[in-house]
Structure formats: C-alpha cells, structure tokens
Amino acid sequence: MRVLVIGAGPAGMRCAESLAAAGMEVVLCGEEPALPYDRVALGRVLGGEAEPQALITHDAAQLRALGIAYRPAVRIAALDVMARRALTARDEAIGWDRAVLATGSEPIRLALPGAELPGVFVYRRIADVLAMRRHLVPGMRVAVIGGGLLGLEAAAALAGRGARVTVVHAAAWPMERQLDAGAGALLARGIASRCGLRFLMPTAAEAIEGEGAVRALRLADGTRLAAEMVVMAVGVRPNLALARQAGLACARGILVDEAMRTSAPGVLAIGECAEHRGVVCGLVAPALAMAETAAATIAGRADAYVPRPDAAVLKVAGIALFSAGEIAPPGTEAITLQDPGAGLYRRLWLRGGRLVGAVLHGATADAPFFLDLIATGREVAALRPMLAFGPAFQEAA
Ligand SMILES: Cc1cc2nc3c(=O)[nH]c(=O)nc-3n(C[C@H](O)[C@H](O)[C@H](O)COP(=O)(O)OP(=O)(O)OC[C@H]3O[C@@H](n4cnc5c(N)ncnc54)[C@H](O)[C@@H]3O)c2cc1C
Numbered sequence: 470m471r472v473l474v475i476g477a478g479p480a481g482m483r484c485a486e487s488l489a490a491a492g493m494e495v496v497l498c499g500e501e502p503a504l505p506y507d508r509v510a511l512g513r514v515l516g517g518e519a520e521p522q523a524l525i526t527h528d529a530a531q532l533r534a535l536g537i538a539y540r541p542a543v544r545i546a547a548l549d550v551m552a553r554r555a556l557t558a559r560d561e562a563i564g565w566d567r568a569v570l571a572t573g574s575e576p577i578r579l580a581l582p583g584a585e586l587p588g589v590f591v592y593r594r595i596a597d598v599l600a601m602r603r604h605l606v607p608g609m610r611v612a613v614i615g616g617g618l619l620g621l622e623a624a625a626a627l628a629g630r631g632a633r634v635t636v637v638h639a640a641a642w643p644m645e646r647q648l649d650a651g652a653g654a655l656l657a658r659g660i661a662s663r664c665g666l667r668f669l670m671p672t673a674a675e676a677i678e679g680e681g682a683v684r685a686l687r688l689a690d691g692t693r694l695a696a697e698m699v700v701m702a703v704g705v706r707p708n709l710a711l712a713r714q715a716g717l718a719c720a721r722g723i724l725v726d727e728a729m730r731t732s733a734p735g736v737l738a739i740g741e742c743a744e745h746r747g748v749v750c751g752l753v754a755p756a757l758a759m760a761e762t763a764a765a766t767i768a769g770r771a772d773a774y775v776p777r778p779d780a781a782v783l784k785v786a787g788i789a790l791f792s793a794g795e796i797a798p799p800g801t802e803a804i805t806l807q808d809p810g811a812g813l814y815r816r817l818w819l820r821g822g823r824l825v826g827a828v829l830h831g832a833t834a835d836a837p838f839f840l841d842l843i844a845t846g847r848e849v850a851a852l853r854p855m856l857a858f859g860p861a862f863q864e865a866a
Pocket residue numbers: 475476477478479480481498499500501508509510511512543544545546571572573574592593594619622708711739740741742750751752753754756782784
C-alpha cells in the first residue's frame with residue numbers, strides 16, 4: 470500500500486516512521502525545504518544556543534534507512550480524493566492508496582497597519598527564526614506582541630541576544646489561558662527580572678509605524694513604543710487550505726473520528742490540523758498520539774485516539790512552571806499553597822472530589838503526580854489534607 474503523508478512536522482514524521490516500520494511504501498512531502506527538525510527547540514536557535522543543524526531529527530541517510538521517500542520543499546496543492554491522486558505546487562502528480570494530512574498550523578498575522586514592513590516577524594518555522602537572527606543587532610528595541618508560551622519564549626531568546634524587549638500583551642497576566650492570576654503575576658515578575666525584559670499589559674497593539682523599516686509600535690491607549698523589530702506571537706490556526714480544496718469536512722480543524730479518519734474515504738488527518746471531538750491540539754504529545762493511531766488504522770489494526778489533558782511546560786530562563794487541565798473553571802473549589810518569598814505557588818482545582826486542573830510555579834517535580842490525577846479522574850477526597858504537598862506526603866495523610 471502506498472501512503473502519502475503531507476507535512477513533515479512531528480505528526481507527519483512520526484506517522485511516516487510507523488507506517489514504514491509496518492512495511493508500507495511511504496512518500497512524505499514537506500513544504501519546508503529543511504530536513505525534518507525539532508520545532509519545539511527553535512528557541513535555542515533564536516537564542517543562539519544552537520545552530521539549525523542541531524535541530525534536525527532525521528538526516529537523509531536515516532530517512533532512506535527507514536524506507537521513507539522524503540520530498541522536502543514540496544507543497545501539495547491539490548488532492549483528488551476520488552482519483553486518489555495529489556498534485557504538487559509544481560504540477561507533479563503523486564498517486565496514493567491512503568493520504569494523511571499533517572499540515573499543522575500557521576501563525577496568525579495581525580492585520581495591523583504596517584504589518585507588511587520589513588522587521589515584522591512571526592515565530593513558527595526555522596525560516597522565521599533565521600530571518601529574525603539576520604535582522605537582530607544587539608541593543609535593538611524589540612516589541613513582542615503576545616505573552617503566551619511562544620511570545621515569552623521568543624522574548625527571552627531575543628533578550629538573551631542583547632535586544633531590549635517589551636512584551637505587549639492583551640490580558641492582565643501572561644499565559645492567561647494556562648495560569649491563574651497568582652501564578653501569572655509570579656511568572657511576569659520572574660521573567661522580567663531574569664531576562665531583563667518588560668511587560669505592557671493589558672494593552673493591545675494598534676499599528677506598526679515606520680517607512681521602509683519598523684520604527685515604533687502604537688498601542689490602543691496611544692502610547693508609541695519605539696521598536697526596530699516586531700514579533701507577532703498571537704496564536705496559530707490550523708492549516709486547512711488543502712483540506713478545504715479537497716472538500717474534507719472542516720470546522721476549526723479537519724474533522725476526524727477516533728481512528729483519525731476524515732469525511733473522505735482513504736484520507737486521514739493528524740496533529741494540529743485535525744479536530745477531534747471539538748478539540749484542536751496545540752502540543753506535540755497529542756499530535757504524536759494521533760500519528761500512531763492513524764498508522765494503526767491504515768495498517769488495519771483497531772486503535773482509538775484517547776485525548777489526555779494538556780500539560781504546558783515553559784522552557785524559559787530556568788523558570789519551573791507547569792499547568793494542566795482546566796484553569797480556574799467556574800463551579801470548582803481551589804486549594805492554594807504559597808511561599809511568596811521563595812517564588813513557590815501551587816493551585817489545584819477540584820470538582821466533585823476530583824482534581825480537574827493544576828498550576829505549579831517554582832517547583833514542578835510533582836507535575837506527573839498531578840497530571841496523572843487529572844487524567845485518570847481519580848477520587849481525591851482521602852488525599853485532600855495533604856494533596857497540595859504532592860506524592861511524598863500522601864502516606865502521612
Ligand atoms: C517555537 C515553538 C516552540 C514550541 N514549543 C513546544 C513545546 O515546548 N511543547 C509542545 O508540546 N509543543 C510546542 N510547540 C508546538 C509544536 O511545535 C506543535 O504542536 C507541533 O509542531 C505540531 O505538529 P504538527 O506535525 O501537527 O504540525 P507542524 O509542526 O506545524 O508541521 C506541519 C508541517 O506541514 C507542512 N505543510 C503544511 N501544508 C502543507 C502542504 N500543503 N504540503 C506539504 N507540506 C505542508 C508545514 O510546512 C509544516 O512543516 C512549539 C511550537 C513552536 C513554534
């Protein structure tokens with residue numbers, strides 16, 4: 470059976486590997502010109518701790534040895550699901566018995582006046598990171614729009630390279646979807662002092678000013694923030710162009726069932742482009758789990774993708790931060806453990822005697838314990854007196 474995997478991010482690469490190991494003929498097409506690389510580690514290249522070469526996960530010889538026909542810099546422009554044929558952007562036809570869309574996400578570019586100026590960047594691909602590195606000079610003033618995981622990571626990396634960085638964030642604290650106010654305030658203080666950057670929040674960017682080059686970012690309250698570089702890190706959206714062209718049913722992502730099958734026979738979708746039970750994932754772990762399920766489905770093995778609660782881990786400036794499950798949801802009880810002097814903060818949310826969400830700041834060694842309680846939905850009433858202290862204290866309780 471010949472399987473065409475479209476997109477060579479972590480989901481596409483993992484699926485191709487599993488399919489090849491099961492003896493299938495695998496063609497893996499990736500729009501990016503590079504060999505498959507570790508997108509999660511892009512911050513190390515941006516921060517100058519690693520060169521792009523170090524991020525490559527599979528070189529040409531390894532791909533050949535795995536039995537994967539890898540086609541870099543090949544964008545699949547059209548998919549004919551009846552004829553089981555794909556057409557590349559250069560009009561080359563590729564036949565397939567099964568097709569797997571692993572087209573991932575694209576970064577959102579705010580349609581601000583001035584957004585097209587040189588010096589305005591997004592942060593998703595190795596090409597974005599190399600373009601930022603070329604533009605940056607030490608001492609440059611940089612405005613990062615967005616204080617989510619990626620915005621903070623970009624801000625810290627750029628500050629580490631000598632830029633004077635301001636994070637402009639629309640919410641009252643960074644990572645507001647993963648953190649409550651208490652952890653958010655600690656995080657903002659920690660990053661600002663460790664990385665030497667500052668936050669302006671809550672505020673919105675309104676326009677990028679400059680002629681031929683970025684000069685300033687104008688904010689909603691009229692403030693003009695001088696800047697020679699702007700990084701937009703305001704989220705991603707699933708890359709659905711090909712799925713829509715092929716007539717696949719899409720909502721926020723490509724609709725898939727628990728076996729990763731789309732609405733078209735013989736076509737599957739995995740990773741950040743797929744939507745399973747109303748959820749589009751944004752992390753590597755679920756993307757890889759979907760890849761394994763799709764490979765099993767194609768090989769004729771029964772397998773069902775079981776979503777696990779998302780866990781976010783920040784990789785910035787040695788700050789230990791973990792967040793999982795539902796954060797400050799209504800109708801829950803919260804347990805808080807706090808040592809402000811030591812920068813320690815834990816908040817747990819319980820509903821009906823079960824843990825549904827957790828935030829840990831300052832010490833995260835107990836993260837697997839809390840993640841497991843959230844994932845299994847175990848009754849924790851008996852653990853409650855010592856719950857916030859983590860697994861080491863459970864026997865004492
Ligand atoms: C800087 C950064 C740091 C991150 N850190 C973390 C982290 O710490 N932990 C974590 O879990 N997640 C992290 N993420 C998110 C993680 O990278 C994504 O969840 C993951 O890459 C999703 O994998 P994917 O294969 O679904 O999509 P992608 O990685 O987006 O790969 C999709 C690929 O498909 C290609 N493509 C799209 N359309 C076509 C087409 N028509 N033809 C051919 N190719 C096509 C794209 O060019 C792309 O290369 C980070 C992301 C970034 C950008």
